[in-house]
Amino acid sequence: MTPVRISIAAAIGAGLLLLIILELIRGRRLKERYALLWLVTGIALLVLALWRGGLNTIAGWLGVGTYPPAILFAAAIMFVIAVLLHYSTVLSRLTDDNVLLAQEVALLRARLDAVERTTVSSLDVEDDVTELQPTEGRAG
Amino acid sequence: MTGRVVAVVPAFDEEGAIGAVVEEIHAFDPSIDVVVVDDGSTDTTPDVARAAGAAVVRLPFNLGIGAAVQTGFRYALEQGYDVAVRLDGDGQHDASELRKLLEPLGRDEADVVTGSRFRDTNDTYRPPLGRRLGITWFARLVSLLSRQQVTDTTSGFQALNRKAIVLFARDYPSDYPEVEATVLLLKHRLRLLEVPVRMREREHGSSSITFLSSIYYAIKVTLALLVAMARRSTVPSQEDPR
Numbered sequence: 001m002t003p004v005r006i007s008i009a010a011a012i013g014a015g016l017l018l019l020i021i022l023e024l025i026r027g028r029r030l031k032e033r034y035a036l037l038w039l040v041t042g043i044a045l046l047v048l049a050l051w052r053g054g055l056n057t058i059a060g061w062l063g064v065g066t067y068p069p070a071i072l073f074a075a076a077i078m079f080v081i082a083v084l085l086h087y088s089t090v091l092s093r094l095t096d097d098n099v100l101l102a103q104e105v106a107l108l109r110a111r112l113d114a115v116e117r118t119t120v121s122s123l124d125v126e127d128d129v130t131e132l133q134p135t136e137g138r139a140g
Numbered sequence: 141m142t143g144r145v146v147a148v149v150p151a152f153d154e155e156g157a158i159g160a161v162v163e164e165i166h167a168f169d170p171s172i173d174v175v176v177v178d179d180g181s182t183d184t185t186p187d188v189a190r191a192a193g194a195a196v197v198r199l200p201f202n203l204g205i206g207a208a209v210q211t212g213f214r215y216a217l218e219q220g221y222d223v224a225v226r227l228d229g230d231g232q233h234d235a236s237e238l239r240k241l242l243e244p245l246g247r248d249e250a251d252v253v254t255g256s257r258f259r260d261t262n263d264t265y266r267p268p269l270g271r272r273l274g275i276t277w278f279a280r281l282v283s284l285l286s287r288q289q290v291t292d293t294t295s296g297f298q299a300l301n302r303k304a305i306v307l308f309a310r311d312y313p314s315d316y317p318e319v320e321a322t323v324l325l326l327k328h329r330l331r332l333l334e335v336p337v338r339m340r341e342r343e344h345g346s347s348s349i350t351f352l353s354s355i356y357y358a359i360k361v362t363l364a365l366l367v368a369m370a371r372r373s374t375v376p377s378q379e380d381p382r
Contacts, residue, residue, distance in 0.1 A: 107218060
């Protein structure tokens with residue numbers, strides 16, 4: 001059984017974490033897909049803090065007899081590894097996207113340069129600029 | 141020759157060499173368009189290239205050789221070229237050797253023709269020991285994987301037909317890409333042909349590959365090769381690059 005004071009401290013900590021997560025979601029600073037993950041984590045921590053016999057019960061299910069809090073560490077480490085692995089996949093994808101964008105920008109710029117060179121050589125420059133201005137009502 | 145040809149020249153801080161490279165290609169055949177892919181140079185490489193008569197594609201920041209070369213292939217695809225040749229921006233590839241690469245493509249004997257430094261036995265090219273070991277190792281490995289004799293897997297002196305351009309525009313490895321690209325080609329059942337060519341020693345600066353980094357490179361690329369072999373193929377052969 002977790003001592004009452006530790007239980008209260010842990011509950012306050014978990015509650016704060018949940019509040020921060022909710023605030024981040026409210027401010028749209030956390031994408032929904034991550035929001036769910038962190039909400040579940042926060043709730044799990046809160047449950048473990050309030051359910052004072054919880055750690056012992058779960059440790060009993062898993063057959064951890066000597067030191068029940070060990071399952072907390074094990075779960076935390078596995079969670080962190082899973083999150084890191086996920087971040088690696090996200091990083092890889094972002095890197096690929098970044099390369100693709102840079103290539104696309106470079107190719108578009110080369111095409112724009114080519115277009116500008118041909119229009120500038122065939123038309124007067126200032127006429128050309130007025131021509132390219134967006135006109136009111138045409139875009140609709 | 142077969143249709144329109146573009147020369148793809150990746151360059152990073154090569155203001156001393158790039159002008160001559162472009163002019164040499166035009167001297168070999170004025171009908172070949174040259175596109176210099178400037179990989180985020182901090183010097184005047186793009187200006188020199190443009191002044192020499194090349195089209196310039198400027199990457200907004202340094203992406204590394206693989207992505208730079210791929211940008212060139214995507215340019216070739218977008219602009220509807222039938223053949224792309226790739227030469228390095230430092231001048232080590234001799235444009236007068238291009239004929240040897242282009243002729244087999246013209247006769248449709250291969251989809252990709254690579255200029256090999258090691259086919260020619262009386263060649264004087266002697267890379268440093270670490271590099272030579274690496275080159276031999278990859279030649280053996282790729283030959284084994286592909287059941288075809290490949291002598292030079294690190295050569296960036298290549299000519300590609302439309303089919304190969306489409307493949308590389310979609311999917312091209314990133315660091316030290318030539319070895320993996322060879323495997324990629326064979327995986328997609330494109331025909332690869334090696335022809336002997338002469339290459340020059342580097343004119344400016346020394347090669348960036350030292351002995352220690354050769355070992356690191358060898359391990360890394362070997363892993364990448366095995367991954368490339370095992371990877372699910374996600375490249376349908378269609379025209380658009382994504």
